Amino acid sequence: MENLTREATARRNLAQRMERFLVTVGERDKPLGPWETDLLCQVLVHLGQGSFWLGEDVMLRVERPDLYRTYADVADGPTLTVAGVRAKLAKVLAGK
Secondary structure, three states: HHHHHHHHHHHHHHHHHHHHHHHHHHHHOOOHHHHHHHHHHHHHHHHHHHHHHHHHHHHHHHHHHHHHHOOOOOOOOOOOHHHHHHHHHHHHHHHH
């Protein structure tokens, strides 16, 4: 039972962290770039697989591009809107 509680807490914390980031992005009125999109998709994969500590690590990178982004990172590629990421997050949390 204790493991289930830990897992549920870790899942909730990662989902809330992602949602806080999306609120911040929405407030700056700037669309997600390819680099952010790529990292957020990685977080969703980790969240869906139950690899919460990996998702937390990736969230740190997306929250602090000043520390982690390099010129070698994704320069162009597919992007998602904040609403698109929220929809994917809802699906992952629903287990779909």
